Amino acid sequence: MKIAVMQFPGTNCEFETLVAVKTVGMDGELFRWNRSAGELSGFDGFVIPGGFSYQDRLRAGVIASKEPVMNALKEEAIKGKPIIGICNGFQILVESGLLPGSVNGSGKVDMALAQNVMVSQGKIVRRGYYCDWVNLRHDAPSKRCSASFIIERGALLKVPIAHGEGNLVTTTPGLIEKLNEESQVVFRYCDKNGRIINEFPFNVNGSTESIAAICNEQGNVLGMMPHPERAFFAWQLPAFDPRKQRPDEPGPGRRVFQSMKRYIEVNA
Amino acid sequence: MKIIGLSDPEVEASLRNAGIGMSVAEARSIAEVLGRDPTLTELFCYDAMWSEHCSYKSSRATLKEFLPTDGPNVVMGPVEDSGIVAIDERWCVVISHESHNHPSQILPNEGAATGIGGIVRDVNCMGATVIATADPLRFGNPYGSKASKVRWVAEGVVDGIWQYGNALGVPNMGGDIVFNDSFDDNCLVNVVSIGIVQRDQIIRSRAPPLAGERGYDVILIGKPTDASGLGGVTFASEALREEDEETNRGAVQIPDPFLKNVLFKANADLFSLTREEGIEIGFKDLGGGGFTCATSEMGSAGGFGMEINLDDMHKADDFPAEVLSIAETQERFLIVSPPELREKILKIYNEDWDLPNVYEGARASVVGKINTGDRFTVSYKGEIVCDVPIQHLTQGIRYQREEKERIISLAEPEMPEPEDYNEVLLKILSSPNIASREHVYRYYDTEVMGNAVIRPGEADAGLIAPVRGEKFGVALAVDSNPFYGRISPYWGGATAVAEAMRNVAAIGAVPSTLTDCLNYGNPEKPEAFWEFREGVKGLAESCKKLYLKGYEDQQLPVPIVSGNVSFYNESPQGSVDPSPVVACVGIMKDFSKAITMELKAAGDKLFLIGPRFDELGGSEYYRTILGVTGANVPIVRFDLERNMIYAVIDAIEEGLLAAAHDISNGGLAASVAEMALTRPAKFGVELDLDNVQGSDNGMRTDKILFSESSGFVLEAKPGKEARLVELLKSYNLEPMLIGKVSNKRRIVMSRAGNAVADLELDGARNAWTTGLAEAMR
Amino acid sequence: MSQKINLRVWLKIPDAEAATVKNTLIRRLGFGKVLADVKKERLFSIEVDSGDPQEMARAFAKELVNENKESHIALIDELLFEEGYVPVKVALHIEDGEAISIRERLRSRLGFENVVDVKKATIWKLYFKTLKPEAEAAAREIAEKLLINPHKDTYEIMT
Incomplete structure (x- = not known):
């Protein structure tokens, strides 16, 4: 089971992502953007890690989305292989049209991840980059999506975010309704009890309906703003989380990578 | 000429x-x-x-006279871009600490970003993986006469730091911010970076042995050289005048974290190439003094001469030789390597990592050769533009500056005790110098690399676990209190070391090394030079008397392995308060034993160590509540201090403590309040001040609460109290049981059976969490 | 009487973002045959309801223009561009938090209470090898294929 962890100029989460991939028992290697795109067909799954590809020039993810390797990834997506985009990886998947993935497969861009706007009681209280741990609620049924394959609906995950552009907006009529109906909204920001409260600090970036992660219709491609690879060991959790006291245990984010592995096994 | x-x-x-x-x-x-x-x-x-920045011409003699730089754990002292200390037999920590004060005052965003960009290069060029940065910042008074400018500087500096560090992908794990009037026209932007490297993979910043005999290449990599930062180093060595601001702006460099991110990965490939080939190279970053500094220092450190041809340098435009020689274009490194590696090295940068397509004009170019001569020779367009003795150029010059004590009149205030301690405490908690730093550190990516164990806001120091599969953790804290430095530059230096070590100890790490960034006024003025010397003496005294833990029987000092001197931090309005900023690296054998400062469970007992003394000079209470500086500055009682630090480390190692927090700004009251207010802020506290040593002999309540005498507040794990007391006593400490964690969401402090302060937790938290955002709005 | 101060701001040093956009258009999106060069400007349009506009423009430039690396020109109640390129203005159609912050900073921190509104945009200056009608069509295509994400941005050809 071979996973390519994609590396664009400016990517900066590839090393910890590779650790995550390998620790759950998959083979993995870094795949530099200027390698021959044809080599990608030899892999069983893909992770586009976080960072600032091309320094977020023009807007986050757009320049990387035009690289030849992304066309090759589209081919692999059609084959049903799992692709997980984390943070900047999510932004790249949106800009390349792989997410949410139009019904007709046109590759049209159907949404944007705009600048964070933190709103509380109708007022903008903060803007821009933000790093903190957040609570996520899994809103899709298990087996719906590659990267949350083994996670039950309603399960809560504590993972960190660190981004400036994660505010999901769209002008495509009916898109949000469709994402909800088809269970393509995989994670939402919530409070510690799993309640969705659509304002800061719970909705941490102003995203429509507190959406933190979505998948495509087929469920094999997932994009998420939070970083599961940074919540991979219990010791990485914030001080006030009681699980931190059991440092040898897995962290909540590990289930995303375990899901990917299980998804590949089931679909093999 | x-x-x-x-x-x-x-x-x-x-x-x-x-x-x-x-x-x-x-x-x-x-x-x-x-x-x-x-x-x-x-x-x-x-x-x-020969500028102050490159040659330390005013400071070197003093540094050499006082500072301990060697020790059993020192792998490399302050001779190259960074110092190195051992973690264990295999792994080492690399640390560097610099200032970027003047550029940040003129152009805060670029100035601060370049500061981060420069300091991470210093660490990377030792062959290390950069694992963290920290940023001690000093800004002017946000409510003073220059509030608008001060806030513009503060905002721009913070933006510059996060924009660079986050994009590069290095977590910011600590720092501090102090506001005071003396920084109105001269902010201080100090930057610290640490890395890790295996002992046998350290790369030196010098032309390696036989480089001259074998005619090694000099290879310049990175951004094309331009005119940016021209004169930046000399400009950092001159006092700032407002009317010069327009011209000074030209001296600030343009940073590019994106190119640096790619360069770091290419450098990693270079390092593994040299390991595979078993060939030693020289590697150095280009910082102050630009191309000339990097090339000549590499040659001279190896004992060789060199010939450079500027025609072969990749450049942004057709600049004259003197510009190409000293421009401080960012994101460049220099390699000295044997000719047989040339093609492989060029391929790493120009093809594998595709520098020319990542940044227009960026690449690796062979620009010269090492020789066995003793000259530094540069040619350009068919002319010899520079031909000088290389050692003469690099050894710089020395000045013995005059010193003279600065006489200031100081007095202790005579004031009645406050009637309403709730109001006083709220005012202190919301003061920009005490309030939670959350407003700033939420901009910093503390999680990238996945190594963070303890992050900003959770404890007195940050902690990282940099290597998967290894149990050790690396702690980092910074400190310097300008208000103490103003009263006594000596105690300002001594307390900075003590507090930085306390911060590291409070999470359980053993202080391993220190760095110092010495920020003072114009050294040509005897008073400023006296302040500098006093500060260095104070630093040195603390290092020597607090001992390296594990070697206390030999009374070995904690070594200072890296540092920087920043003079001329003054404007016609005066110089900054003496600010010897110290960073302390601590090592934990097992990072999972580290503790944080928030209260853990209702019913837990709270102990205080460190008696309260009447030394509130420079304290938050005197300044914020009484509006005076005072005279009695906190001093370091070396035996007491050392015993406290060692005892806390041992207690954490033994698993006796649930939480610990050191006492500093705001005194006992602020320290206890911070333990209650730090997330998740679930518990209150009940304090009985009768048990605080100092109160028996009639010490006033305000002095007990707000004295900034050194100490720790410790939350004992239930059932471990007796053993804790025993351990503390074995260090000749008098543990004081001062209260307990409570289920009521209140902070209650009583004396002689009466509550002197009783604050509702949410209200206090609101004051504490909004104070900094208000000051930077 | 309200007046609009337009500040056109551009980099004196090489513009890495413009270089990346050009590189992507030529190497990845097939515009190499028609496209000669790409430059970029920032545009601030600041509406004031009183004061000497030239003087205000100087004060705003001091705040918004980074003289270390940028040049600018101020235009009062007009927005003209030179010949030789197709200017494409890209701006957010969703709420622009940064523009709101700039307005608040000018009003509260710097005391310019006569500032009514601030808008910001990017002007992409596209230099073509082809003649005007084809150039404009190509500019539209470039805007839609790369320069904007329609879910947050709008564009306008400024000729």
């Missing part, structure tokens, strides 16, 4: 016209050594190399 035969005023005029800052005497001494008039390029090169 003609010097020989001209009068002093004539030489002075032509130096200034050319934009060269050196003195006439310096110019004459160069002409004398060369035996002819120097070229323009030569004068520019000497000017950069």
